[in-house]
Amino acid sequence: MDSKDSVDSENLLGQFLRARRALLRPEDLGLPAGARRRVAGLRREEVAMLAGVSTDYYVRLEQGRERNPSAQVVDALARVLGLEEDALAHLHQLARPVPAARRRKGGRGEQVSPVLLRMMEGWHRTPAVVLGRCLTVLAHNALGRALFAGHTHSGDLLRLVFLDPDAREFYADWDRVAVNTVAGLRAAVGTDYDDPQLIEVVGELSLRSEEFRRLWARHDIQQKARESKRFRHPVVGELTLDYESLTVNSAPGQQLVVYQADPGSPSEHALSLLGSLTAGDDSPQASPHEEKDFSA
Structure with a gap:
């Protein structure tokens, strides 16, 4: 595994949504578990339905073809995914990322006062x-x-x-x-x-x-x-x-x-x-x- 594969910065929002979706069980949200699920967690259409957005729109979010959902959509997705305060703030940050030039990077040059x-x-x-x-x-x-x-x-x-x-x-x-x-x-x-x-x-x-x-x-x-x-x-x-x-x-x-x-x-x-x-x-x-x- 290449180190770049472990930290893929191209579609952080989609990665986060997919990972959190996979951790949920349908029955946790009042949905039938179903006998034949090919993947763990909720299906994309289930997340979309519960969040009040179209399946096509949600698929585009996970695939990185839509990168800037509104604050209302972010809050709705966070509610479905059961995100707590820190994770909710992170999801908003992914939806409205700070330009790279404004970030302060860590590293070996960090100095303590x-x-x-x-x-x-x-x-x-x-x-x-x-x-x-x-x-x-x-x-x-x-x-x-x-x-x-x-x-x-x-x-x-x-x-x-x-x-x-x-x-x-x-x-x-x-x-x-x-x-x-x-x-x-x-x-x-x-x-x-x-x-x-x-x-x-x-x-x-x-x-x-x-x-x-x-x-x-x-x-x-x-x-x-x-x-x-x-x-x-x-x-x-x-x-x-x-x-x-x-x-x-x-x-x-x-x-x-x-x-x-x-x-x-x-x-x-x-x-x-x-x-x-x-x-x-x-x-x-x-x-x-x-x-x-x-x-x-």
Whole structure:
């Protein structure tokens, strides 16, 4: 599979509609399942009927011959497809894409503000990392580095989830983490599927990870916001941490992710232990992009 085939930017709207249609069952929408369906999910004519548009018009949307549906049509399609808030916003973005010249591209040149680095330095009890658009770790404080240390891809959370040999041990709820990671990646890149870094990483992971390939094909969209996450840390054992993801307004595309344990919990004690083991190394650091190994 060529990496360009994994990130086809020619008909993003049609790809999204087809993928989301395939995830629905007719009975979920009050339609008869029928005994002979050649493909999974709803038929095109069923989506068109439920959305109140002609079948011909909907077919043209999926085929890319019609690319700019009205806001009313987008809302109707989103209702039929059961899209939540982030996916609805993404569908509107696909229908009214931002001109390429106005997009800010991520990549290896992403720089973290010195002010943000100094701020992270003062968070001695709080792991913090700054992520780029493709979920590479651009910077971390000492505790943030210690939380993800010891893995082949500690500096790249996307590759850590799907390529690291101990990912399923490190993430106690790996299946949920995998779904949310891919959905977060799609939300982070928006409609900028021409980004060379995205093409590179999606192409590599599509070749090397069946799970990533399956989840990428679903076109799930979910902003990385807040969640509780369970880790099995190789040094301090199990940790349950709440995280909050904040956008960095001075650097569009970057996310500051901050982790905390419940006060008085075993996880807080384990996090304190991890902090004591990293004492004396308090300066936050920008993370150099690791050399990638693309061998199978």
